[in-house]
Amino acid sequence: MKQKKILVAMAIVLVTIITSCAKDDFQETLGxxxxxxxxxxxxxxxxxxxxxxxxxxxxxxxxxxxxxxxxxxxxxxxxxxxxxxxxxxxxxxxxxxxxxxxxxxxxxxxxxxxxxxxxxxxxxxxxxxxxGATLQPIVISTSPTSNETGVALNKVVRATFNMPMDATTLNTSTFTLKQGTTTITGVVTYSGNNAFFTPSTNLVSNTIYTATITTGAKNLANTPIASNYVWSFTTGTIVAPKVISTDPSNNETGVLLNKVITATFDMPMNPLTINSSTFTLKQGTTTIAGTVNYSGTTASFSPANPLLADALFTATISVGAKNLAGTSITQDYVWKFTTINPSIGPNLGTASQFGAFGGNAGVTNQGINTVVNGSISTTAASTLITGFHDATAIYTETPLNKGLVTGSIFTAPPIPGTAASFAIATQGLIDANAAYISISPAMKPGGTDPGAGELGGLTLTPGIYKSASGTFNISNGNLTLDAQGDPNAVWIFQTATGLTVGIAGLTGAKSVILINGALPKNVFWYVGSAATINGAGGGTMVGTIIANSGVTFSTAGNSTQTILNGRALSLVSSVTMVNTTINVPQ
Structure with missing residues (x-):
């Protein structure tokens, strides 16, 4: 037991010695x-x-x-x-x-x-x-390079070093630019291993400049470059920007009232110089309010309101417009255009010959008294023309369904459809679709809705009429169109969905009446969906109906003749007639 106590005491002393630290006064503090x-x-x-x-x-x-x-x-x-x-x-x-x-x-x-x-x-x-040994910083590249020519007038001069530099040693005293003996003012900046000299103003064209990095430029170890680094370059000729195209083009007519006017330059421009002061639009002496934007190389002017119809406008890009080098266009660029006259109808092209066009779905007749004084067509196969004949062929007629086409019938094969007739049908559809777009609200904005979608009982002067609800009806009486003595007067009716003429019953048929020189060829109907014309039979409809999804005349079993002085052009669906007469306007 005595031996064990001695060992414990010795261990305590050893720990104390190991964990103690001597103090200045030679006493020991445990720690x-x-x-x-x-x-x-x-x-x-x-x-x-x-x-x-x-x-x-x-x-x-x-x-x-x-x-x-x-x-x-x-x-x-x-x-x-x-x-x-x-x-x-x-x-x-x-x-x-x-x-x-x-x-x-x-x-x-x-x-x-x-x-x-x-x-x-x-x-x-x-x-x-x-x-270690001293590492000497050196300039390893410059932009412009030594003896480079044609340097841009807004050039930022750069020198690249082989190692990081002390940014405080790179300033207008150690990085200079001169034209002869004249020192160019500017700002020196440093980023990465690159020093940049940005001149306060654009350089002069066709001039030699000398850039210098002096021995005051030092690396992070305070080691300077071995000797002044000097290089020269020559600026290029001033190239003035110019307008290379506009939309509308100069003297263009028929410009849409919601047109965004654009001008395209031959080089990038300074966006800050493209604004409402340098890009203006006037109608006579009246300045048109609008918003000016710039993107790529194109400036655009968006009028705050639709332009005045049938009016001459003057657009101007002034000499205040400058490129990125600060060079102005040489003189004001001026061009003129005339907005569309809403009274001018669309160009139907080859579709003008058709009394009925059934998209890719065909044209159908039900009755023995149907006559089309003109041609009919579809891009579908000839088998989808039913109940018709022309001077050369019969298209699926029956004793109860016989329709006369005084012109020609154009379809895809098989016989009597041919590749040639299919080509005519295809072009007709293209032209009908173009006409459809040209009378749309997007292309002819500003239409009014005097009868809240109901046209029956109204007398309307020439103009554009757009249904606010998306449908037009002629059900409360006949619609009268008054040309007021102008044989060129045009009416355009726009409906986003349907057009319905007439109501049910023996006396439900309604008509469009033309007075004071109004002509069927000058009346147009833009129908976003389908048109139904006098489902009870009878009545006289007027104008070129261009519907997206089909046109239907009368109802099967009606013997009363329904008349259209115009055209029924469907872009997608079929046209169906029951004892109907279509007279294609000339």
Whole structure:
């Protein structure tokens, strides 16, 4: 037992010795001693950068007051001056000037360093490192290159170095640009390994400039370039921008009232110079309000309101419009155009010959008294023309369904359809679709709805009429169109969905009546869906109906003749007739 007690006592003494730290008064305080755990650079490091900050890390927090020039000493050929900081477990020494190349430095952390309990570093900690050779910065490329010609007048001059530089050494004293002996004013900036000289104003055309990087330009180790770097370049000829196209073009007519006017340049322009002062639109002496935008090489003017119909407008791009080099167009660019006259009807092209066109679905007759004074057509096969004949062929007629076509019938094969007749039908559909678009609200805006969708009982003068609800009806009486003595008067009716003429019953048929010189050829119906004309039979409809999804006349079994003085053109669906007479306008 006595031997065991002796061993325990010896262990306690050994632990006390290991964990104790000597104090200045040679008393012992139980606890951990400060120890250096790492350094940067590490002991024996070579090729250390000349702008190295020396960092020493300890195992515990120290008394900051003990980290100073007396306890953190850096020595080369002599003791270095610098600033010492301490944070967390780390002490740093930042030299006042860069280290010398090819030099060995010794760092001593003395026993004056103590922790917060007063425990001192047990012995001086010493480590060494060596710096590398001086690396000389050089200019490795420039823009413009030496002796380059045709340089843009708004050129930013650039010099690229082989290593990071001290940005504070790159300024208007070390990076200069001259024209002869005249110094060009500008701003010098630095990013990455690139120095940039941005002239305050554009350079002069056809002129030699000399750029210089002086030996005042230094790298991060404070090493300057070996000698002034000098290069020259020559600017190019001033190229004035010009307008190469406009929309509308000069003297164009029939321009839409909601037209966005554009002008395209032959080079990129300065967007800040394309505005309502440099891009204007006038009708006579009246300036049109609008918004000016610029994208790519195109300037656009969007009128705030629809343009006046049948009016002459003048658009102008003034000399205030400049390219990116600050060069103006040589003179104001002026062009004129005339807006559309809404009273001018669409061009039906080859579709004008058709009394009925059944898209790709065909044309059908039910009755023995159907007559089309004109031609009919479909892009479908000939078998989808039923109950008709022309002077050359019969198309699926029966004793109860016989219809006369005084013109021709055009379809796809098989016989009597041919490739030639199919080509005519195809072109007819193209022309009908173009006419349909040309009388749409998008192309002819501004239509009114005087009867809230009901046209019966109204007398209308020439103009554009658009259903607010999306449908037009003629059910409360006949519709009268008054040309007021103008044989060229045009009416355009626009409905987003359906058109219905007439109501049920023996006396339900309704008609369109033309007075004072009005002509069927000048009346047009834009129908977004389908049109139904006098389902009870009878009545006289007037005008060219262009419907997306079919036109139907009367109802099977009606013997009363229904008349259309115009055309029934369906872009997609079929046209169906029951004892109907269609007279194609001339």
């Amino acid at each position: 951990l001693c400060p120890v250096v755990t790492s350094t940067n650079p590490i002991n024996g490091a070579t090729s250390v950068p000349l702008n190295q900050v020396v960092v020493v890390t300890f195992n515990e927090e120290l008394n900051p007051n003990t980290i100073n020039a007396n306890s953190f000493i850096v020595t080369g050929s002599s003791t270095l001056s610098g600033s010492i900081t301490y944070s967390g477990l780390t002490a740093s020494f930042t030299p006042t000037v860069n280290l010398s190349p090819n030099t060995t430095y010794s760092i001593k952390i003395t026993t004056a360093v103590k922790d917060l309990r007063g425990n001192a570093l047990q012995e001086d900690y010493i480590f060494t490192f060596s710096t």
